[in-house]
Amino acid sequence: MTAVAEAIWLRLHVVLTAFADQLAAADSALISDLGRSANDTFLLRAYLSFRRHNDGNEVAITVDVQSKGQQLTIESDACSDDGKVIASGPSAAIPLSTIPSNVDSAIDDWLCEFDRWLLVSELAIAKAASRLS
Amino acid sequence: MTASMTPRAVDQSGLSAADSLVNALPGKNQVIDTSKFVNLCAVCDNAATGHVSIRPTDMGQMQGWINSRGSSEIHPLTQELMNAVVGTVKR
Numbered sequence: 001m002t003a004v005a006e007a008i009w010l011r012l013h014v015v016l017t018a019f020a021d022q023l024a025a026a027d028s029a030l031i032s033d034l035g036r037s038a039n040d041t042f043l044l045r046a047y048l049s050f051r052r053h054n055d056g057n058e059v060a061i062t063v064d065v066q067s068k069g070q071q072l073t074i075e076s077d078a079c080s081d082d083g084k085v086i087a088s089g090p091s092a093a094i095p096l097s098t099i100p101s102n103v104d105s106a107i108d109d110w111l112c113e114f115d116r117w118l119l120v121s122e123l124a125i126a127k128a129a130s131r132l133s
Numbered sequence: 134m135t136a137s138m139t140p141r142a143v144d145q146s147g148l149s150a151a152d153s154l155v156n157a158l159p160g161k162n163q164v165i166d167t168s169k170f171v172n173l174c175a176v177c178d179n180a181a182t183g184h185v186s187i188r189p190t191d192m193g194q195m196q197g198w199i200n201s202r203g204s205s206e207i208h209p210l211t212q213e214l215m216n217a218v219v220g221t222v223k224r
Contacts, residue, residue, distance in 0.1 A: 039216045054203025055141050080135035083160030
């Protein structure tokens with residue numbers, strides 16, 4: 001299961017790095033922070049956050065991956081740090097009982113959907129980031 | 134995201150949280166299992182609003198925690214808080 005989370009992270013890292021670069025190109029004062037964590041509940045919590053200074057508010061894109069029973073669930077969104085949802089991202093519930101190639105294919109499908117969502121949400125996220133204090 | 138789990142200079146009494154979903158802010162909320170806290174504690178400082186402050190058990194660590202916000206290294210108290218998140222809910 002850790003291998004699946006690692007595989008998702010490696011691909012997310014590429015996508016989110018490119019997104020951070022795009023926003024930085026348009027707004028050089030933005031500070032971005034790309035990272036991940038995991039704990040007993042989450043196999044992976046990937047995030048790309050933006051802020052203007054260390055003591056300021058932030059906007060973050062998050063991807064949470066959990067193993068729930070015989071399913072791998074993926075949830076994503078873009079939120080401000082007061083919890084306001086800027087854009088709800090794609091989610092997935094992938095049965096783990098299927099053969100590994102089916103799991104890989106379902107993750108591929110979700111990543112493609114996530115990539116498209118970033119594209120259509122870029123303006124809303126950039127707008128929220130532009131309002132950060 | 135690590136920044137939102139690290140107090141700002143204005144958060145001298147701790148990070149703001151709520152004691153239940155009913156009292157939480159609209160939007161996405163992190164569900165925190167305070168039984169996982171070791172060096173943090175959750176103090177209900179307003180029973181009427183259900184406002185809770187998450188702070189170090191040793192308040193002498195507070196300023197160091199605040200100062201770590203935005204640092205490239207994750208402060209141990211931020212890590213402890215991140216480890217205690219057991220879910221998210223949208224209100």
